[in-house]
Every structure is written in structure tokens, then in C-alpha cells.
Amino acid sequence: MLLSKGLLAVLALSFGVGRAAKFPQEDLQGIYALAKRRVPLHADAFSFSLVDGEPDAFTIRDAYNGVHVQCTTVSACARGFHTYLTQYGGVDIWWTGSRLNQLPFKLPKVGQPIKGQAIVPYRYHFNTVTFDYTAAFWDFKQWELELDWLALRGVNLPLAWVGYEYILIETFREVGLSDAEISEFLSGPAFQAWNRFGNIQGSWGGELPMDWVNDQFALQKKLIKRMVELGMTPVLPSFTGFVPRALAKLYPNASIVTGSQWSGFPAQLTNDSFLEPSDPLFATLQKSFISKQQAAYGADVSHIYTLDQYNENDPFSGDPAYLRNVTAGTFASLRGADPDAVWLMQGWLFFSSADFWTDERIEAYLGGVPGNDSMIILDLYSEAQPQWNRTHSYYGKQWVWCELHDYGGNMGFEGNLRELTQDPLAALHSPGSSMKGVGLAMEGQEGNEIVYDILLDQAWSANPINVSSYVDSWVARRYPVKPLPHAALDAWRTLSSTVYNNQDPSTQATIKSIFELAPALTGLTNRTGHHPTAIPYDTDSSVVPALKALLEAKAQHPALASVPEFTYDVVDVARQLLSNRFVDLYTALIVAYNTSSSTAHSVQAAGQQLLDLLCDLDALLYTNEHFLLSAWIADAHKWSHGSKTYGAYLEYNARNQITLWGPDGEINDYASKAWAGLVGTYYKTRWETFVDYLVETKRTGKAYNATLVKSEMLAIGEKWDNGTWGTQKGERWGVHGDTWDMAFKVLRTWA
């Protein structure tokens, strides 16, 4: 696929690091460092060179004593390197860790040189909220794995939100706000994304400490440097317009409006003040913010800015003239601060507030920004709810086909591999399309890795990837044992034709497990939409045979047991089996309860089944390091500088996000997880309480009181959120138990 001249111009502008003329070879130092880091024994065998040519193209060929990757961009070199490592070396890097160092001692020959090229200039990654749902407590080492994963897959446009508050605080100080006034505005470490979006303001559980702000800023400096070295253009924050309430007192003449209420939060914590972009103070703050940011990270690392004003916030007015004025003012402020500025925004609002965002309003809003290359819109949920096709391809503005797929870091299986290979190409080739990228915008990175891999690979393939051969080669490099038992392929062929072949448009997102929801008599099962609990496949002909096949593969080739991705998958598939069985047991419990002739004893017996299942699930999850609540909590504590109080604050943030999500369960269980410890100490406690209540009302004949149940569940959450991990019986750190014992037990007991 050839890129048009116009597109090349766009690239030269957006990646305006003066790269068009010549390529100093030191530009490739980041790729050489990546090779040293990930394939230390073979690092000397790989060489790279940058040449002129169409953007994002590479050629891999044999070289004297090794392999040479020639590329036209740094990102293409990383992608070419990955192509060799995966297709010839048979190894890969995963969210669960890098196995690239298991490259065969004698490097396989390439033979006929192979070429590759991206089909779109932008390969994008992250959702603003991924920085909280997944990366809130990551240290540099965890980030390093992530950035290598991204670079090798050819991503060149990652969001870079870390440390935003440092620059923002400096900017607010400069216009005269006091630290106390600024502090009232900022949200806690696990909730910063929604403060950045202007959904919430302020904190619960304590103020945001300056230690956090400073540490994140220090981390961001390293991340930006690394992103640039790896050929990526970080999408940097900017001033959005959301300001501390006190700014209105300080500048009584400034146009500051009160934003809308978000997700049932009390007014104190939401209804953010918004400085109108038409006000001159907006431009002043923008200039201040961007110049400080440039001073901190370098003036030329990026000219692309992430800026969202109406993500789940309603504009102050729906008048098209107003909306046009908002974007015109915002964009003028960006260009005033950086003459090459390009505005990137999440297009989620056009789906989530579709009633507000009529065609006329969208056209006015986008129309406020002159030119088509000055904006990049993330069509955030393209796989299920594309908006580009109702907005005339965003009226000609650049946009990115994004897979969202995961909400709140929920862990249920779901996907449609075939669609991910076909729909982006159809969108790219549709008449008048201004699509310029492909990317991932998941709220959380939690499992289902194949549905993300395949889309990033599709960004480098002009034809739809053949799903069945893709799955086979993906499994072969995920489990690099020789010979790979056929049963391992069978497991994934089964999954790919069932759970990853979801054709049901009403359940296109990670399927939420109902055991993670607050127990209730009704409303848990069969939910559809983007928080589905309806299971769109038959467990007995998908998850059950997949688990059997994986265990059979391990019996055939015991070395599989030491492949971390294999043990991860066994736990994950067994987890899904238990999740799905829970729905049947729950339904049986409610039927037993509802049957007038049933006894308290039969309700107790039905309830016990659920609790037994949760015990097994907890024990299963405890066998793998990637399914531990204690890891999430320990990551939070890492930032505490050894202070007990600060540690407790961080732990409260970590706990509250995955449970109540808000001081009073405002979006309760949104970011629920199937994690060892969380299942055993939280979900199980709630279900025990519920079962006891059902038994009790059955025995006494008292009416079921839904309000009472709801408030008891909330009370359990508030108590749990205040806990200190490791101080109560059964609260364990680290891995316990044996995966194989538990997986067999799951099959025996629950299949």
C-alpha cells in the first residue's frame, strides 16, 4: 500500500523531528539498546540501518554472522526486529514477561529478504484510564516491559499521561493559586484519569501527596526519553480548561462555568469548574503549561497533545456556535503555545453521549479546528460502536480505528478475531476515508492478549490476516516447546472459534463475571451492552474442552509447565470456567429461594455451592503471580517511601478503585477483578452475607428487602477498603499452591 504525498506531508509535520532529510545513526541507539536488553546473548548479531523511503517500511535480510534490519523509521526497525524474532526465532514478548532471550542459539537464516510496511501512519496505544486501571502503580521496570512490547509491535503513538500533575500544579501556582486551593482539585493516585477528564475533582481518603506528584514526574522523564528512543511520538498532556474552584474567586471576570455531575458523585467531588477556551486566561494557562512541559521533556519530543473536555461531561451549551467557539479557542491556544500542535482527542463522547452529539453539533465542534491534519480523533470503540461512519469520516479530520474491548480491567474472555482483521481495512478503504491509524484503547490490560496482538499485526498487513493460521503461529510462539503438542493448538483453535468468534453485537466487550457484582436477587445475569454479563458462547463446547486440551498438552510435554504463558493460560481458562459455572449456581440458588415450597435448608445447600466454588477459584488464582490482589497492593506500597500513613493511603486508593470506586460505591464494582485474595476476602464475604440473608428470610418468612441488602453490601465494601493487607487471617502475599492440582480439581469438580 502506497502512502499518498499528502500523507507523507502529514507525517513529516506530525513527526517533525527533522527526520526527512537524513538519519543520524544514533537515532537507532534505542533499538540497539532494546536488542541488548531483550536478547543479550545475540545482541551483536543484529544490525539496523535507517534509509530514505516510504515511511514505516523495513527489510530483513541475512548479514555476515547475523541479521540486518533496514528501515525508514525507527518504529519500523523495531517492528522488523519483532518480525524476525517471532517468525524466525519463534519467541515473543508478552504482558506476562519477555521470552525473547529464548531465541535459538544458532539464529535461523532469513533466506529471501522479507519486507514489511505499516498500512497506516499511526499505530496508537492506551486509553486515558489505562493509566489508572492498569498502570497506576507501575514502576520503571514494569513500564519498560510495556514500552518494549509496544515498540516491537510497531506502535509509534502512545499516550503519555504520567506525571501530568507536576506541570499542572506549577502552572496553577503561576497564576496565583495557593497549594491548598490546588490540592482541593486533585484526585488520588488511582483516580487521576477522571480528574484529567474533568469528571471528578478532589480526593476521598486523603489529599494527593506531593511525594506522589514528584515521583510520577521523575518517572515520566524516563518514559518520554525511552519512548522517543524507541521511535515513538508520545502524545503529551496539555491544559484542558478544568481548574480549581478557587480560580473563579481569583479571576472574578474570567469565564468559568460549572461542569456537569459525573456518575452520581456528590457535587463536591464532581461538577468541575471549566475555564472557557474563549477566555484569554485559557491561552495564558496553555502557554504556561506547554512551555513548562517542553522545558521538562524537550521541545521537540512531540507536537501531538491529548485534550478531552467533554468525555462524559456535557458541554455548557449545545448551541453549535458555542461548540465551534470552544474548539476554535482551544486549538488557537495550542497553536499559540506550539505552532506545530496537533490535537488528539478520544471520540468516546460521540458514542456515550450520542443523543447530545447530533451530526450538526459534531460538525460544528470539529469545524472549529481549521484544517484536517490538525486533529486526530480516536474512534474509540470501532469494533462495536464505530462513529466514523455516521460522522462523514469525522468530516475529513484524521482518525484512528481503535479497539476498546476492555472496560475497567475486567477479565472475562471475549473477542472477534475475524472482525479485527477485516473491519479496519474496510474502514481504511471506504470512500472518502480519513482514517490514518489503528490502535488499542482498552481501559485495562487484563488478559485476552490475542485480540490486541492481532489488531496491531493487522496494522502491518495490507490484506486481512488469515485468522486460523495466525492462531496456530501465535500459540507456537507463546508456548515455545518442541514439538508443540497438538492438544495445545486444539485448545486455541477451540477458543478462537468460540469465545474469540463472538458475533453477537449485544455483548461486544469483556464479559463481566457476576460473582464480582454485589449480590442481589435480580439484575446480575444476562446484561448486554458494553458491560455484558450474558455469556455469548456455550461453556461446555468452548472453555471446558480448551482446559482439557491444555492439560492434555502438558501431560504430553511436561516442559510446558515451565512456560509462564502456558501456566497463565491454564489458570485463566480455569478461571473462566468457574466464572461461567457460577452463573448456573447462582440461578439455581435464586430458583430455590423463589420456590415457595423450598426450605431454608435447600437454600442453604444451594448457597453453599457458590461459596465452595469461590473457595476453589481463590485457591486457583493464588497459584499464579499474575492473578494476585497482593501484587496490586504491593505495587501501591512501593511508592510509600517507607511511610506507614502514606502506605495506608496508597492501599486505600488501590482497594477502593477495584471495589467501591468512589467514597460510597458511586460506580461500585466497575473495575472488578478475578484476583486471589479479592475473591476470598471480599466477593466471598459478600456472597456469604447474601446466602445467610436468604436462608434467614426463608426461615422466618420475612420479605426480601433489596434496600437492606444493598446497604449491607456497601458497608462490607467500606470496611474492606479500609483494611491493611496481611493483617487478617487468610490474607497472603505471593503465590501459594499448585496450578496443576487446582486445574485438575476444577475440571473434576466443576466441568
Ligand SMILES: *[C@@H]1O[C@H](CO)[C@@H](O)[C@H](O)[C@H]1NC(C)=O
Ligand atoms: C472585572 O471587570 C470589571 C468591569 O469591567 C472591572 O471593573 C474590574 O476591574 C474587573 N476585575 C478584575 C479583577 O479584572
Ligand SMILES: *[C@@H]1O[C@H](CO)[C@@H](O)[C@H](O)[C@H]1NC(C)=O
Ligand atoms: C452539577 O451538575 C448537574 C448537572 O449534571 C446539575 O444538575 C447540578 O446542579 C450541578 N451541581 C452543582 C453544585 O453545580
Ligand SMILES: *[C@@H]1O[C@H](CO)[C@@H](O)[C@H](O)[C@H]1NC(C)=O
Ligand atoms: C469565541 O467567542 C468569544 C465571545 O463569546 C469571542 O470573543 C471569541 O473571539 C470567540 N473565539 C473564537 C476563536 O472564535
Ligand SMILES: *[C@@H]1O[C@H](CO)[C@@H](O)[C@H](O)[C@H]1NC(C)=O
Ligand atoms: C456504522 O457501522 C456499524 C457497525 O457496522 C453499524 O452498526 C452502524 O449502523 C453504522 N452506522 C451508520 C450510521 O451507518
Ligand SMILES: *[C@@H]1O[C@H](CO)[C@@H](O)[C@H](O)[C@H]1NC(C)=O
Ligand atoms: C477536509 O476534509 C474534507 C472532507 O474530505 C474536505 O471537504 C475539506 O476540504 C478538507 N479540508 C481541508 C482544509 O483540506
Ligand SMILES: *[C@@H]1O[C@H](CO)[C@@H](O)[C@H](O)[C@H]1NC(C)=O
Ligand atoms: C487460512 O489458512 C489456512 C491454512 O492455515 C487455509 O486452509 C485457509 O484456506 C486460509 N483461509 C483463507 C481465507 O485464505
Ligand SMILES: *[C@@H]1O[C@H](CO)[C@@H](O)[C@H](O)[C@H]1NC(C)=O
Ligand atoms: C438469559 O436470557 C435467556 C433468554 O432471554 C434465558 O433463556 C436464560 O435463562 C437467561 N439466563 C439467565 C442466567 O438468566
Ligand SMILES: *[C@@H]1O[C@H](CO)[C@@H](O)[C@H](O)[C@H]1NC(C)=O
Ligand atoms: C425471583 O424472584 C424475584 C422477586 O420476586 C424476581 O424478580 C426474579 O425474577 C425471580 N428470579 C427467578 C430466577 O425466578
Ligand SMILES: *[C@@H]1O[C@H](CO)[C@@H](O)[C@H](O)[C@H]1NC(C)=O
Ligand atoms: C428495608 O431496609 C431498609 C434499610 O435497612 C429500611 O429502611 C426499610 O424500612 C426496609 N423496608 C422494609 C419494607 O422493611
Ligand SMILES: *[C@@H]1O[C@H](CO)[C@@H](O)[C@H](O)[C@H]1NC(C)=O
Ligand atoms: C474507614 O476509614 C475512614 C478514615 O479513617 C473512616 O472515616 C471510616 O469511618 C472508616 N470506615 C469504616 C467502615 O471502617
